[in-house]
Amino acid sequence: MQYTSTRNNTIRVSSSEAIAAGISKDGGLFVPTEVPQVTPDFIAALAGKSYIERARDVLRLFLTDYPAGEIDADTAGAYTGSFGSENVAPVVNLYENVNILELWHGPTCAFKDMALQLLPYLLTGAASRVSGGKTTVILVATSGDTGKAALEGFKDVPGTRILVFFPSDGVSPMQKLQMTTQEGENVGVAAIRGNFDDAQNGVKRIFTDPAIAEKLAAGNLTFSSANSINWGRLVPQIVYYFSAYADLLAAGKVKNGEKINITVPTGNFGNILAAYYAMRMGLPVNKLVCASNENDVLTEFLTTGRYNRVRPFHTTVSPSMDILISSNLERLLFHLLGDDSDKTAELFRRLKEDGEYTVDGETLAKLRELFAAGCCDDAATKATIADTFRKNGYLCDTHTAVAVNVCSAYREKTGDQTPTVIASTASPYKFCRAVLSALTDGGFTAENEFDMVEELEALTGVPAPEQLKTLKNKAVRFDRVVTKDEMEQAVYDLLGI
Ligand SMILES: *Cc1c(COP(=O)(O)O)cnc(C)c1O
Numbered sequence: 001m002q003y004t005s006t007r008n009n010t011i012r013v014s015s016s017e018a019i020a021a022g023i024s025k026d027g028g029l030f031v032p033t034e035v036p037q038v039t040p041d042f043i044a045a046l047a048g049k050s051y052i053e054r055a056r057d058v059l060r061l062f063l064t065d066y067p068a069g070e071i072d073a074d075t076a077g078a079y080t081g082s083f084g085s086e087n088v089a090p091v092v093n094l095y096e097n098v099n100i101l102e103l104w105h106g107p108t109c110a111f112k113d114m115a116l117q118l119l120p121y122l123l124t125g126a127a128s129r130v131s132g133g134k135t136t137v138i139l140v141a142t143s144g145d146t147g148k149a150a151l152e153g154f155k156d157v158p159g160t161r162i163l164v165f166f167p168s169d170g171v172s173p174m175q176k177l178q179m180t181t182q183e184g185e186n187v188g189v190a191a192i193r194g195n196f197d198d199a200q201n202g203v204k205r206i207f208t209d210p211a212i213a214e215k216l217a218a219g220n221l222t223f224s225s226a227n228s229i230n231w232g233r234l235v236p237q238i239v240y241y242f243s244a245y246a247d248l249l250a251a252g253k254v255k256n257g258e259k260i261n262i263t264v265p266t267g268n269f270g271n272i273l274a275a276y277y278a279m280r281m282g283l284p285v286n287k288l289v290c291a292s293n294e295n296d297v298l299t300e301f302l303t304t305g306r307y308n309r310v311r312p313f314h315t316t317v318s319p320s321m322d323i324l325i326s327s328n329l330e331r332l333l334f335h336l337l338g339d340d341s342d343k344t345a346e347l348f349r350r351l352k353e354d355g356e357y358t359v360d361g362e363t364l365a366k367l368r369e370l371f372a373a374g375c376c377d378d379a380a381t382k383a384t385i386a387d388t389f390r391k392n393g394y395l396c397d398t399h400t401a402v403a404v405n406v407c408s409a410y411r412e413k414t415g416d417q418t419p420t421v422i423a424s425t426a427s428p429y430k431f432c433r434a435v436l437s438a439l440t441d442g443g444f445t446a447e448n449e450f451d452m453v454e455e456l457e458a459l460t461g462v463p464a465p466e467q468l469k470t471l472k473n474k475a476v477r478f479d480r481v482v483t484k485d486e487m488e489q490a491v492y493d494l495l496g497i
Contacts, residue, residue, distance in 0.1 A: 022225035112149035155184030188494030237274030305364035382438035
């Protein structure tokens with residue numbers, strides 16, 4: 001199995017090279033040159049296996065230059081003990097044949113853990129083959145969930161250091177505490193005075209500055225990325241769609257070969273792209289339903305073929321989906337354009353220069369065949385949280401609620417009653433204020449995050465994750481706030497060079 005770049009399809013690299021580098025030198029994203037195919041027997045066999053075994057079976061198909069024993073050890077290391085139970089990604093019935101795939105039982109209570117618990121293993125294995133014994137420095141700009149999940153994943157992993165920058169006013173109080181109290185000897189965290197784009201641009205600048213790279217090299221250090229542009233983040237996400245199908249099969253809720261719909265609350269397009277790869281591999285899927293909040297750029301694109309980033313940016317109660325440029329869409333377009341990197345590069349050049357592009361009619365037809373799309377605003381999101389709790393007895397977070405809302409609107413509008421899996425991406429306790437406000441119509445009394453957790457617990461009887469409750473007693477280790485221009489120095493300070 002080899003990988004190429006969405007901006008230069010003559011490139012060929014191994015999976016280790018793709019994962020160690022994170023992004024291709026031409027600015028493109030790594031994609032497999034061929035998608036491995038599975039048989040109905042492969043899927044049937046998964047039904048009798050544990051999550052770790054399922055992960056091992058799927059990963060082996062993509063990471064062909066990783067020794068089999070290494071993949072066994074990596075998946076066991078990532079998914080043993082850190083997800084509360086052996087059932088790493090449980091499937092729960094919501095109503096009729098609509099099911100929720102809970103992806104937030106990991107250490108940070110968001111679906112990012114599914115990939116970021118495994119990525120450190122994949123990355124250190126890759127680095128040992130291709131980076132010549134250098135220590136890998138993971139640099140992350142986060143709007144909230146990725147930073148904490150990456151810190152937990154890379155904490156005390158030998159041969160790695162991890163530095164996270166977050167916007168001082170752009171994350172929820174719970175998310176901020178999760179990061180500033182982070183434990184581990186190889187971790188560093190700093191707040192940036194500014195917004196997420198400032199943090200992201202600062203990190204990109206540091207990544208690409210040759211003088212900084214030289215300084216790192218002198219200390220036997222090299223940068224890499226834990227962002228969802230890294231193939232090592234995507235491949236672990238393919239696993240749980242197979243796992244969900246295997247669970248439905250084992251429970252007799254689908255017959256082998258019967259198609260399902262998958263609805264995904266979408267931001268950077270990584271999670272739903274993993275479902276697309278699962279479908280290309282042979283997972284029986286009818287429609288991929290892309291759910292967005294008020295930032296509806298993807299809804300417009302998937303229905304009209306026009307991607308237009310020049311539009312107001314809305315801050316919503318589902319902040320991890322507040323995004324106008326979905327970077328993983330590039331991988332999908334590359335494939336739909338027949339793996340043509342010239343055409344792909346041209347679209348993204350237009351996006352950069354003109355702020356928009358429109359795909360041709362043939363590509364739009366393919367998009368519509370594969371995807372449906374919908375969006376809802378904050379009021380509808382909150383109404384969905386309240387309704388879902390009252391009617392179905394299920395408490396969902398703000399991001400999942402967007403997907404629940406879009407899923408039922410899609411079923412109603414189209415009459416498509418295919419068995420459905422909705423990806424649930426965060427614990428409701430991670431976005432307590434909005435969830436509590438939805439359930440009480442704004443009439444709650446708690447004033448701080450931890451009181452809100454207790455009030456939501458008392459109101460719903462749904463237990464809050466211990467790892468959020470115990471944050472209350474943890475000491476803040478990282479309280480540094482820097483300006484954009486001080487980021488470079490902060491990197492040196494945190495690395496001690
Ligand atoms: C990151 C995130 C999303 C969006 O996922 P993408 O892969 O970026 O589309 C949705 N919900 C939550 C809670 C997230 O943390």
